[in-house]
Amino acid sequence: MDFPYLCTLNFNKYPYGMQKIRNIAIIAHVDHGKTTLVDKILHFTNLFRENEQAGELILDNNDLERERGITIVSKNVSVRYKDVKINIIDTPGHADFGGEVERVLKMADGVILLVDAFEGPMPQTRFVTQKALALGLKPIVVVNKVDKENCRPDEVYEAVFELFFNLDATEEQLDFPVLYGSSKQGWMGTDWKQPAEDFTPLLEAILEHIPPAPYAEGTLQMQVTSLDYSSFVGRIAIGRVARGVIKENQPVSLVKRDGKIVKSRVKELHTFEGLGRVKVQELKAGDICAVVGIEGFDIGDTLADFENPEQLEVIHIDEPTMNMLFTINNSPFFGKEGKFVTSRHLQERLYKEMEKNLALKVVQTDSPDSYLVYGRGILHLSVLIETMRREGYELQVGQPQVIVKEIDGVKCEPIEVLVVDVPAEVSGKVIELVTQRKGELLIMETKGDMQHLEFDIPARGIIGLRNNVLTATSGEAVIAHRFKAYEPWKGTIPGRMAGVLISMEKGQTTAYSIDKLQDRGRFFVDPGVDIYEGQIVGEHIRDNDLVINLVKGKQLTNMRASGSDDNVRIAPAIKFSLEESMEYIQADEYIEVTPKSIRLRKIYLTENERKINAKKFQ
Known part of the structure; x- marks a missing residue:
């Protein structure tokens, strides 16, 4: 996305000795209200003029995100409150985009964990929270949607505490502040029974509980955790300055993931200000910046001192669990509707996607027209396919296959934790459908008027299950799943019943x-x-x-016949x-x-x- 050069910012107003910066990531399960919360914070901090129509879901700015109501790519914005700059990172909530979450959490010093006041912590909440706690980030818990019917904020708070305890949170992390509110109605407070007026309590909690971005003296170190593209200047490296100072026109060393060092130079430097970026002369450790002019970088590489480069720890991303065959379209209707149809187009597009999508892997097959694409799950791969078709690509894809490994001589497959919330009267149908696919019922409890079911199920058993469950429950089931571990092969799972x-x-x-x-x-x-x-x-x-x-x-x-026509x-x-x-x-x-x-x-x-x-x- 091209960005405007807003102005050159004068940083004398915000002296770095005081490090008036807070870097915070917002994490939550799909549809718990992350992006809406960010919208309301932007409006509350007067980021828009009174006559400016900003709309809703400001950060979900591509068509796919708006249509599906999910965040796919993490975004950076910043607001100013009481002379402190708060960098906000909006993260995807779906486990299929975990690769996106894992790397952007490296830029934060704290997290806001957003939990629905009725649903409570869900599988993806657990997945992302585990990553955040392992990085030692300080959490603030926000119980959202307390205006919903059947909400149970007190029980949800207990469930979050239990989740933190089970994820081995430190004593400091367990002593988290909790706020209740409704992003939609525009308030957050300490008591859910007494609505507050605005978001002041939340912003005050960020200043009080999230540590200021630490300033580390020494030579430059900055890890590339995200990237952007501009048709004017090419690829842009985004990351947080971990140590030292980065300046415009500064010669730097680019340390690749494999340790190889490439000499380069910073042409331009930008910091995030509001929804845009602002050109600056220099930035010190602790702030998040966008660097223009670095050639040949990948996510996870380190920008370091020109003379004495030191590499930061390489970002580790969980491995893919599924693959699909991508091949050129060779049907009789080949080339009728698409713009990019050849194997060269397909190869270039897939390799380009690999540069920014860390959880994706592309492998050449025996055929020059086909590629095996590895991803985190069906949603992860379908978003790539949908994006490609909207860009004008024609292609064919095969059946999704789970990745099987041999561990200590035993054939193993990925196992997922499947969570289904369903009306009690149809829970029997769901249990029957899941157990047919080698699912094992672990937890069955009542949540309000819904039955809460948790299963261990092979990842291949989930393929095709969602449609059957939604049909059996008249569309009332809420289904979520997350990767658990590789376990021994569970045997044959029946496929599609009909021809x-x-x-x-x-x-x-x-x-x-x-x-x-x-x-x-x-x-x-x-x-x-x-x-x-x-x-x-x-x-x-x-x-x-x-x-x-x-x-x-x-x-x-x-001839016409009255009965047969x-x-x-x-x-x-x-x-x-x-x-x-x-x-x-x-x-x-x-x-x-x-x-x-x-x-x-x-x-x-x-x-x-x-x-x-x-x-x-x-």
């Missing part, structure tokens, strides 16, 4: 054919849609695949989202992804080829 309906012809679907074949299953396509041979057009009512002709039209004659009545087509498609397909199927369409297809398009290669997928 699929496959097109035998290329052409346009007709209402007549769909109507006549409705007793064979449910369709994924509407009348008048272009399809090709080998495309999956529906789900069969039985467990085998069936080849059908949806292109055939009615034979027209001059009824109006066609067709059930609406099922439309899968990208994630639902990823969970639905089997090993012998691909998803064809283009800027305008998501289609399911067989890898081998003709029936003869499918029979010849059937053994490959057994």
Whole structure:
């Protein structure tokens, strides 16, 4: 994103001897209100003029984040309160973006842990909190959404304390301040029964409990924990100055992750001020900055002294747990809707993504047109695919596969902790669905009028489970999961129960054919849609695949019969989202992804080829 040069800031007003800086990260589970809280803090500290329309979810500034209501990429902003600069880092709440969280926490001295007053600490809350406590960060707990019905702030506070204790928090970390409030209504206070007027109690707690950014004397050390791109100046390194001073036009050494040293020079230096960046001459240890002019850096590299470079500890990121095959689109509709369609385009885009997405890994396969992409989970990979299709890429992806390891001679697979909150009357259905997929029920307790269930389940068992659970509970289940550990292989898990309906012809679907074949299953396509041979057009009512002709039209004659010429009545087509498609397909199927369409297809398009290669997928 290009950024404006606002002005050159005069730092004499804020002497560094006093280190009037607080670096704080906001962490929480998905949809607990992090981004809304940041919005309200920005408004409260008068960052916008009275006549300026800032809107909502200011930091979730890309379309995908706004549509899904989640934070995918961490953001930096700063506000000023009582002459103190507070750098706020908004982090993703989903465990699939844990790689993003782990590195940005390195820039903070404290965290605000935001917890929903009804739901309490959730799996991803635990995941991110564990990382923050291990780094020794000082926490402030905010129990949000106390205006909700059925909220239970006191019980949630106890649950947070228990969580901290179980995560081996120090005595100082266990002595955390707690605030209650409603980000939406714009207040935070120490008593949830007596609403405060504004956010003053929260900002006061930050000044009182979060330690000032420490100033460390010595030669320069700064770790690159994030990056940005500008079409004017190229790649921009973002990180926190850990030691010494960094100046504009200063020669520096770039220490790579493998210890290799590259000499470079800082062309421009920016600090975060409000929602933008401000050009400065120099910055001292403790502040977060953006550096322009460094070539060839990666996340985790260290900017160090030109003469005597010293490397900071390399950021460790948890390994990926899942992989998918990405390949070029070779369907009969190749090149019709996309702008970037060749293997060169695909390779360049995936390697570019690897530069900033630390939890992602790309491996070349035997075929020059295909790549294995490793990620943290289905959401992590689907966000990449969705971003690529919006940029104009055409590609095909295979079935997600979990990464299996051999540990001490034993075949092991990733196990996840699955948490489901569901109405009590349908909890039996959920337990049955999860145990069919080798899930093991650990906890079953009542939370208000909901049943709280916790399972250990293989990661491959979660693929395709969400749809089944939501269907069985009429969409009322709240599902979350996080990686636990690698454990011995749990055995075979049943896949999709039903077969699929496959097109035998290329052409346009007709209402007549769909109507006549409705007793064979449910369709994924509407009348008048272009399809090709080998495309999956529906789900069969039985467990085998069936080849059908949806292109055939009615034979027209001059004769009309009153009984047989009824109006066609067709059930609406099922439309899968990208994630639902990823969970639905089997090993012998691909998803064809283009800027305008998501289609399911067989890898081998003709029936003869499918029979010849059937053994490959057994």
